[in-house]
Amino acid sequence: MTLAALSSRDSTMVFRSLLQAFSSPGERVQMPAHLCDSMSPLALPLLALVDIETTFCIPDDADLEAEVAELTGSKVVAVADANFVLCTTPPPQELVLHVGRGTALQPQLGCRLIVSNESHEDNLTLRLSGPGTRPESQLSVCAAASDFIAARNLAVAHPPSGIDCWLVSSDGVVVGLPRTTHAEQG
Amino acid sequence: MGYVSARGGLDAIRAAERLVRRLRLTSESSWLEEDQILEKLRLLVDRVMGEAGLWAPRLAAKALRQSEGDATEAVHLLRAYRSTLPRFAYSESADADDVKVERRIVPAFQRVPGNQLLGRSVDYTARFLERQSDDMAREEAEKLRSEASGTPGDEGGEAHDNTDTTQRSPQRLLEMLREMDLVVDRRRADDPEPFDITRTPARPPAARSALLSSMTRADTGALVNQWYRNILGPDGYLHEVTLGEVRHGALDVVVRHPVTGLPVCVTSVRVTEVEAIEDLEGVDEDRTKFDVGYGLCFGHNERKAIAMANLDIACHRDAGRTQLEQSLLLTTDALDSAGFLEHLKLPHYVTFRSMIERKFAMRKARNRDAS
Incomplete structure (x- = not known):
C-alpha cells in the first residue's frame, strides 16, 4: 500500500488516537479506519506527527523511510538523534538502548518509538501499572518482543528521562506504553 | 479531626466532561454561528488568535464558542490544536x-x-451604553445597509473612502x-x-x-x-x-x-x-x-x-x-500563568496531608519543650 500525506483533519484524528493510547496505557485504541484501510497503519503515527522540524528514522525499512521523508519533509537522521523511530519488527535491545532518552531538564527530548506488534498464539502478557492504567491493565506482545520490553524497561528506569512507545498492529490498533508505565510479565 | 486522602474517580471526571458538553450544546437559545462570532466579536477573535500564536479566524471562533466565551480557554484550545499540526514550510521574511x-x-x-x-476604532466614540431595543437596532442596521448599498464604491465602509x-x-x-x-x-x-x-x-x-x-x-x-x-x-x-x-x-x-x-x-x-x-x-x-x-x-x-x-x-x-x-x-503568557493557577484545583491530598502532619509534629515538639 502506498502512503499519502494526511489532511490536517486526518492528522488530528490520528493524533487523538495516539494521545488516547498514552492516556490509557494498555487500552487498545483503533486509529481511523478509513486511513488504516488505505495505507499501512504502522506509518500513520509518523505521517501525523513528523514535519520539517522533527527528525525520524526507520532502521529496518529504507523504502518506507524514503517515502515518509518525501511526504512529510521530515529529516532522516541516525537512530540516536531521531525524535521518532519506527521499527517494522520488534527492535533488538541494542537499538532500544541507543535511542535518545532526553535529560532530567529536557525529558521531552526522549524518543517516541513506534513498534509493530502482531498477535500470535505465543504472545506474552504484561501487567501494567502507573498513571492512567486500570488495575486490570494488560498488554499482549509477541514473544519476539520480550527483548524489546526488557530494554524499554531499562530505558525508562531513570525518570523523567526515558522513551515513549506505541505498539501498532496491522489492523490499526495502537497501544500506548509511555515512560511512566511500569510493565512486567504477568 | 482526621484528614483522609481520597482517590478521584475516572467515571466522575468523564461525567463532568459530558455535562459541560451537553449543557453547551443543548442550551435554549439559537445556535451561535461562526460568522456571528467573527463579525460581532471580531476583537475577541483577534485577541485569541494573537495569544494563541495562530492566525485562523474560523478556528478561533470555534474555540470561543466551545469555551463559552472564556478567552484563555479558547487560547488553550487553539494552542493545543496548533501543536498537532505539521509544519510544511517556513514563510519568507515579511516587511x-x-x-x-x-x-x-x-x-x-x-x-x-x-x-x-482614523479607520474603525472606538477611540472616537462616546462611551454610552446603547440601550435601544433589539428591534430598533435591527431597523437601524437595515437602514444603514440600504444606504451603503446605494453608494457606489462604498462597500468597504467609510474608512476606505478616498484612500x-x-x-x-x-x-x-x-x-x-x-x-x-x-x-x-x-x-x-x-x-x-x-x-x-x-x-x-x-x-x-x-x-x-x-x-x-x-x-x-x-x-x-x-x-x-x-x-x-x-x-x-x-x-x-x-x-x-x-x-x-x-x-x-x-x-x-x-x-x-x-x-x-x-x-x-x-x-x-x-x-x-x-x-x-x-x-x-x-x-x-x-x-x-x-x-x-x-x-x-x-x-x-x-x-x-x-x-x-x-x-x-x-x-x-x-x-x-x-x-x-x-x-x-x-x-x-496566559497559558503558563492560568495553567499554574488552575492546577491548584487538582487534588493536592498528599502534599496537604504532609503539611498537616508537620503542623502536628511542630505542635508536639513545642508542647514537649514547654513541659
Whole structure:
C-alpha cells in the first residue's frame, strides 16, 4: 500500500488516537479506519506527527523511510538523534538502548518509538501499572518482543528521562506504553 | 479531626466532561454561528488568535464558542490544536512596510506623510451604553445597509473612502526622524535566525526576537499590567514615551513553492504595529537622540501592541538591571500563568496531608519543650 500525506483533519484524528493510547496505557485504541484501510497503519503515527522540524528514522525499512521523508519533509537522521523511530519488527535491545532518552531538564527530548506488534498464539502478557492504567491493565506482545520490553524497561528506569512507545498492529490498533508505565510479565 | 486522602474517580471526571458538553450544546437559545462570532466579536477573535500564536479566524471562533466565551480557554484550545499540526514550510521574511493599512495614526506629529487614517476604532466614540431595543437596532442596521448599498464604491465602509495607495502604505515617522538624525540607529548588519518560542522556552538573557515573540503571544492584560507597573507601580520610573506609529492593516504571508521555488502568497493576516519613541535622558545615553520600541501582534489589538512597544524599549534601556526581562519572559503568557493557577484545583491530598502532619509534629515538639 502506498502512503499519502494526511489532511490536517486526518492528522488530528490520528493524533487523538495516539494521545488516547498514552492516556490509557494498555487500552487498545483503533486509529481511523478509513486511513488504516488505505495505507499501512504502522506509518500513520509518523505521517501525523513528523514535519520539517522533527527528525525520524526507520532502521529496518529504507523504502518506507524514503517515502515518509518525501511526504512529510521530515529529516532522516541516525537512530540516536531521531525524535521518532519506527521499527517494522520488534527492535533488538541494542537499538532500544541507543535511542535518545532526553535529560532530567529536557525529558521531552526522549524518543517516541513506534513498534509493530502482531498477535500470535505465543504472545506474552504484561501487567501494567502507573498513571492512567486500570488495575486490570494488560498488554499482549509477541514473544519476539520480550527483548524489546526488557530494554524499554531499562530505558525508562531513570525518570523523567526515558522513551515513549506505541505498539501498532496491522489492523490499526495502537497501544500506548509511555515512560511512566511500569510493565512486567504477568 | 482526621484528614483522609481520597482517590478521584475516572467515571466522575468523564461525567463532568459530558455535562459541560451537553449543557453547551443543548442550551435554549439559537445556535451561535461562526460568522456571528467573527463579525460581532471580531476583537475577541483577534485577541485569541494573537495569544494563541495562530492566525485562523474560523478556528478561533470555534474555540470561543466551545469555551463559552472564556478567552484563555479558547487560547488553550487553539494552542493545543496548533501543536498537532505539521509544519510544511517556513514563510519568507515579511516587511512591515508592506502592511496595507486600514488605520494609521501618528500621535507624535500632526502633519506626517500619508496623513492620519482614523479607520474603525472606538477611540472616537462616546462611551454610552446603547440601550435601544433589539428591534430598533435591527431597523437601524437595515437602514444603514440600504444606504451603503446605494453608494457606489462604498462597500468597504467609510474608512476606505478616498484612500489611495500612498495612504495604504504611508511613509513612517521613524524615517523622517532618521533623516533628521534624531534616532539612535540600532539596526544590525547581520540577519540572525529569530528565536522560536514555540520550540524552546525563552529564558533571560534572551535575544530581542525571543522577547518580542513572547510579548506578541502574551496575555493582553498581563502586558498592559506590566507596562503600567513600570510607569506607576513599584518599579516606577516615568518614561517620556510618545507613540510614533499606530497601524492596523493587512500583511501578505509568502512561502516558496516546494516545486517551482517561486514565492507564493498563501494568505493575508491582519496585524497591529506600534513604534514608541522614547526620549533618552540617561547619563550613559545620547541625550540628543530618541530611541524606538517596537510592537506587533496578530489582529486589531492596539492596547497590546502599544504596551509591547513601550516594554521593548524599556527592556532595552533596563539592560538587565531589574527583573523586567524575567517578568516579561516568564510571567505574561496566559497559558503558563492560568495553567499554574488552575492546577491548584487538582487534588493536592498528599502534599496537604504532609503539611498537616508537620503542623502536628511542630505542635508536639513545642508542647514537649514547654513541659
